[in-house]
Amino acid sequence: MDLDAFTALLTPRGREALAEAQELVGADPVAAATRLRRTHDAALTSAALTQARLRERAKAKFGADAGRMFFTPHGLEQATRAEVAAHRARRLGAAPGPRVADACCGVGGDLLALARAGCAVDAVDTDPLSVAVARANAEALGVADRVTVRVGDAAEVRPEAYDVLFADPARRTSRGRTFDPLAYSPSWPVVLGLLGRARVGCVKVAPGIPYEFIPDDAEAEWVSYKGEVKEATLWTGRPPEGARRATLLPGGHTLTATGARAATGPVGRYVYEPDGAAVRAHLVGEVAELVRGWLPDPMIAYISGDEPVDTPWATRYEIQHVLPFSLKRLRAALRERGVGNAVIKKRGSAVDIERLRADLRLSGDRTAVVILTRVSDKPTVLICDPSPPA
Numbered sequence: 001m002d003l004d005a006f007t008a009l010l011t012p013r014g015r016e017a018l019a020e021a022q023e024l025v026g027a028d029p030v031a032a033a034t035r036l037r038r039t040h041d042a043a044l045t046s047a048a049l050t051q052a053r054l055r056e057r058a059k060a061k062f063g064a065d066a067g068r069m070f071f072t073p074h075g076l077e078q079a080t081r082a083e084v085a086a087h088r089a090r091r092l093g094a095a096p097g098p099r100v101a102d103a104c105c106g107v108g109g110d111l112l113a114l115a116r117a118g119c120a121v122d123a124v125d126t127d128p129l130s131v132a133v134a135r136a137n138a139e140a141l142g143v144a145d146r147v148t149v150r151v152g153d154a155a156e157v158r159p160e161a162y163d164v165l166f167a168d169p170a171r172r173t174s175r176g177r178t179f180d181p182l183a184y185s186p187s188w189p190v191v192l193g194l195l196g197r198a199r200v201g202c203v204k205v206a207p208g209i210p211y212e213f214i215p216d217d218a219e220a221e222w223v224s225y226k227g228e229v230k231e232a233t234l235w236t237g238r239p240p241e242g243a244r245r246a247t248l249l250p251g252g253h254t255l256t257a258t259g260a261r262a263a264t265g266p267v268g269r270y271v272y273e274p275d276g277a278a279v280r281a282h283l284v285g286e287v288a289e290l291v292r293g294w295l296p297d298p299m300i301a302y303i304s305g306d307e308p309v310d311t312p313w314a315t316r317y318e319i320q321h322v323l324p325f326s327l328k329r330l331r332a333a334l335r336e337r338g339v340g341n342a343v344i345k346k347r348g349s350a351v352d353i354e355r356l357r358a359d360l361r362l363s364g365d366r367t368a369v370v371i372l373t374r375v376s377d378k379p380t381v382l383i384c385d386p387s388p389p390a
């Protein structure tokens with residue numbers, strides 16, 4: 001999709017074509033194109049069908065708003081999920097109507113959440129199409145009066161002129177997704193420069209960001225959504241500096257470092273699998289404290305305990321059997337239990353799960369959770385009941 005095709009979609013004729021295309025989502029693509037071509041030219045037909053498909057896909061991130069918004073394929077992929085953006089915006093928007101600079105807004109996932117939280121946002125992006133899409137989205141969601149969007153480079157943003165500097169650098173290169181902050185765009189030195197001059201700074205980064213990249217004066221927050229770690233956010237200019245935080249959405253639970261250190265001990269009655277946000281934030285000791293548990297292996301983030309503690313921070317499994325790792329013994333143990341369906345998890349194990357599943361040749365009508373791990377550094381398997389109902 002190019003800027004001309006997108007601009008055509010915003011005309012009354014374009015909006016008509018898009019409405020018709022949305023009615024045809026799910027229909028045979030050739031039939032849908034033939035139908036639209038009766039009244040629209042080829043370029044508008046193609047733009048409308050593409051946009052309708054993107055809106056459909058965007059429902060997973062933007063819910064009902066997706067039906068009114070506009071996207072590009074990359075813009076949608078890179079956009080922050082609405083619930084995650086809203087959480088961040090709530091944390092920023094607590095002060096009355098802060099003025100925020102969004103240094104690389106994309107199609108506007110964060111920009112829109114910030115505006116909805118009451119912030120006034122000036123946004124830039126180097127890509128003219130993303131700028132046009134973000135602007136159209138601000139209009140579509142009724143927040144255009146609180147937002148400006150223009151083509152510009154993050155390096156030229158003046159954080160001093162704002163209450164808050166927000167940046168969500170692109171983590172894609174021509175070779176795909178990157179986990180290296182030095183490959184971000186705008187570049188990591190530019191982002192750090194902006195943070196250094198901002199009163200309050202907030203930067204979204206990949207959850208796997210190496211700790212050495214986190215500035216000493218930042219609070220780092222890892223966010224998971226429905227059990228999947230989505231991102232980390234670095235906050236500067238607000239206490240507590242140097243803190244680590246994990247947040248679970250949609251519940252909104254949050255956990256901060258207390259310095260709790262988990263003891264090590266033998267495998268008990270239960271194993272707890274901590275949420276990935278707590279693991280990334282190095283808060284396993286804090287979770288162990290919550291469940292009154294300990295670590296069977298000091299280097300691995302599985303917690304064990306004897307009490308069935310309910311917590312949003314970990315999934316609990318009741319252990320049925322503990323055995324040293326051996327394909328033959330594991331196969332025999334699962335056969336004996338009639339396990340035909342195994343949910344296989346691993347930490348601290350190099351075993352290829354899909355290959356193991358094939359080699360186990362499971363049969364039976366029972367389900368078990370099979371955890372491959374190490375205990376006192378020895379490869380160990382925990383056969384568990386599936387988690388209790390939530």
Ligand SMILES: C[S@@+](CC[C@H](N)C(=O)[O-])C[C@H]1O[C@@H](n2cnc3c(N)ncnc32)[C@H](O)[C@@H]1O
Pocket residue numbers: 075078079080081103104105106107108109110111124125126127130152153154155168169170171185186187
């Ligand atoms: C991850 S996306 C932003 C997504 C956005 N927060 C959202 O939720 O929709 C990053 C954006 O940075 C833009 N970008 C890359 N380098 C830039 C630079 N030097 N200055 C401004 N924008 C830049 C890209 O065009 C891309 O749209």
